[in-house]
Amino acid sequence: MGQTSAVYITGCGAHLPGAPVGNDEIASRLGGTDPATARRRARVLAANGIRQRHYATGSSNEELAAAAVELAVKDAGLAMGEVGMLATGTTMGDQLVPGFAAMVHGRVGGGPMELLSAGGVCASGMAALKAAAGAVALGEHDAAVVVGSELVSRVLAEPRFTAGGRSTSDAEFLRWTLSDGAGAVVVSSRPRPDRESLRVEWVRSVSYAHEYPAGMRAGEGWLDAPSAAAAEAAGLFRLRQDVSALPSLFRLGVERVRALVDIRTIDHALVHWSANTFRDRIFAEIPEIAGISFSNLETCGNTGAASIFVMLEEAWRTGRFKAGDRILLAVPESGRFTVSFALLTCVGPAQLVDDLAHVWTELEQRLATVPIVRRIEDSTATIDDYRALLVNLRQQVVEGGRWISRAASNFSAERFELRSAAIRHAAEEHRDFLLLERDFVAVGGDLGEIRLGAKNPGSEALSAFIMQQASRPDPVDLLGAMFVIEGLGTAKALGWARMLQDQLGLADGQVSFLRYHGENDGEHVSEMHRLLGPLMSDPVACAAIVHTARITARLYALQLEEIR
Template sequence: MGQTSAVYITGCGAYLPGAPVGNDEIAAHLGGTDPATTRRRARVLAANGIRQRHYATGTGASNEELAAEAVGRAVKDAGLAMDEIGMLATGTTMGDQLVPGFAAMVHGRVGGGPMELLSAGGVCASGLAALKSAAAAVALGEHARAAVVGSELVSRVLAEPRFAAGGRPTADAEFLRWTLSDGAGAVVLSAAPRADRPSLRVEWVRSVSYAHERPACMRAGEGWLDAPSAAAAEAAGLLRLRQDVAALPALVRLGVAQARELVDLATIDHALIHWSAETFRNRIFAEIPDLSEISFSNLATCGNTGAASIFVMLEEAWRTQRFQPGERILLAVPESGRFTMAFALLTCVAPNQLLSELATVWSEFEARLAQVPIVRRIEDGTATVQDYRALLLHLRQQVVEGGRWISRAASNFSAERFELRSAAILHAAEEHRDFLLLERDHAATGGTGIRDARKNAGSEALSAFILQQASQPDPVDLLGAMFVIEGLGTAKALGWARMLQDRLGLGDGQVSFLRYHGEHDAEHVGELHKLLAVTRPGDVDGIVRTARITARLYALQLEEIG
């Protein structure tokens, strides 16, 4: 880990369960058809402006399933696989169970590999709290990519008879009943912008609580631990959501004041604001009239999905291409739980030309690798132990040279390119002994004589080319070589290790080199993307050319194995 770097939203996903439920259909899902309830429902719906919403009741889905579906869609939208995600951060008001944490349950649903987890508690602002933590982890270089999800399944506590438990609900509780609904929204964070389309750079995320001066406005479960049983708690209505609606205007005033303190609203091009009802939107616009021209909300068509709402809004705005490069987007979530204000500022950035061209190089490289005999045998499950030993033997010669060319490159960077020099020094220190892992794997599978083997033609050409490039003044072009070599570790090494283990019955100690690079090169790629972000326009052609040559020579190295 080193200096913080930029963080980008590169994928969005949302999931609203079941068919849309119109205002005339609510009672069929939640109950409450008596005349008094019908009148209260009509008043609430007139105030909140919601025309349709979604409920998971009847679908059999759990909250974690809603969240997992949204995460899966966001990861797919980002063009990634789940095992490329290093952290999962979740926000929800009420999970499906008290223990374990909500993030762990969602991770169990989405799969992928080992990852860091964070479960943010609270109410509506918990989604942005999760975003803040995940963005910080990516910015610090702890993960190259993270997924963030806000999810709610509140309908289960709004339906009869649970909602009516403990006596006749108050008018404030009825407000929540006809306002809240189910859904999930997610985003993927990356250390680099997308190469193929715009991304959203996260400028900052801020959250502030006023609980030191404000009583709880929204609550559920008060006193449930003292009940003799869960059934008694439910019968007493202790799990019913309650809200002090009269306190909400103060929430609006605090939110407006906090927004003005954080950002010059005249510089904002889009405002996505989580308001629970149209009446509060009108109060906000009365305070800041200019927001009416730039605000976007899908409350009327998607309902109030609590912690998911801000991401559900963002997903629709992203999908419908509302944002253009250079525009600034303010996300705002005033939470009524005990008066928490959460905000985020995003900037839409254009596709990265360098990454776009490198992505083309990578596609060409993958297509070439697919035709290499040793790669085909590994990936179709026909590789032998002899094949694996041959792979290690031929790779070793290039791996030994890796520390040399990185060190040489470090010595040739000038003071003006100090970021690249520092990164090269650190990288050389981290990887100069990697060949020892490879040698141990070779010996562990019965191989001998690896240190006496000569470089094959591809290895000779690859080493000579990269060392020649590293010897140039300010060898920025070597970022192209690193893109290919580190990318190969991230994209292929772990998969190859697992395939070889499954096919040949090898233990972890026999594939440690491949597993190490598969598990750690994602962090190296994250660092590489930070370096690509500080390159100059004049660097692009050289980096891409070096990447293309490195890819061709690396493939030749593997072709020589036979």
């Protein structure tokens, strides 16, 4: 079992099916137009404050969940095949067997993955989050996706809702409060390099079922029914809510909040309350929450296990969070008295990314003044210029394979990923100088000349500096050198190859080195970004990477400046 480490929410997705349904339309969708029901509906809507909600038509719960999962994975910049775990939470799946997570996995695809189907009601989504965050923190997966999803409207509509007897006030509370939707988050072992992430500080969930009876139930006695049809006719699958139990749940939630956090240190509170009347009571008990709370209950409805993720997705997407903000998630569940909480911290894009971008900007500005580069980009380069470029690059390329191998040998066992990457890189590029030699001969150069060519002062300085860094223990700073050298391949090499071909009438086989790196170094840059992820929270490593990148950039430019 690996050591635990920080985990981050790096993507969010929410799926609310169909067009919003306003308060004047819900009776036409769910039934209940008689005067008594209309009066109860008006009382419930006045209490919960919901103005619109969403109901699925012709969809399954797994379809709603799959849509939210796909949005979250895309938002995180991942492919489904990169997800190692799917954790789901829902009140009622589409069927009793198999588990809900297996059905969602079958719909979203990807590859083999760990599954978890969390049961319960509203807090089941938080249970899924806790399990996924724990698995990623233990190093079992690099990324996991969590989804809470509900398709409750199918048991709220007549005649199913009134099956087995007359509707009651408690049942009507659910009928005019609950709605359909799904929300998902991606939990990753590394923060995003390009935008904010939400670090998961902790997730806490506590049941008080030993002290309280069930407050919400469905399906009681269905196993004793002679048939599924008889259970349906008796209304055994109809959701029932004991509204009188809710004040006790409210008190438990307030007590747990006070025990877990000092609200004065929280910047945003996302609380899953089923009605604005409960919101008002929370504000009265904990006044500090009033100024920091966010809820979209009024516009999205109560989507049960999905609600907290639907809230989080909107709050994050609309820019409510900034780096350093602390976000409290709170989900009380009236199924049988569970209260769940999570604390998140918004972390900005690593400073490392901004610093490296600044290094690159400086390099581009410097290259614009280098004579050989200016002639290539001004369409005034000669064949002698191109041959001189190849002669000078060849000496540095030969050295490249050596310093990469040296770096690999100096990474410790704790840096095995960097060591493995360096070994792969050395194996891929140690023969690249042969491409240079072939290109040189193909444009009229003498093979002996390029092989006997001496390093210019810039090449000497660059080789000496990088070899020195590669000889140190755990030379993680060489990622900065990789950023510059591979970045030049991705950003410049292919463009230079095409310009030289146009200016000098060269064939592809005469610019194969530049074309190869222009077309393939993007993969190396992607690998570099992957390796940078775990280092972004280490300020010493980040400073070293930027320092080496800046020196490498200056010496690489000097190498090109020395080409006469």
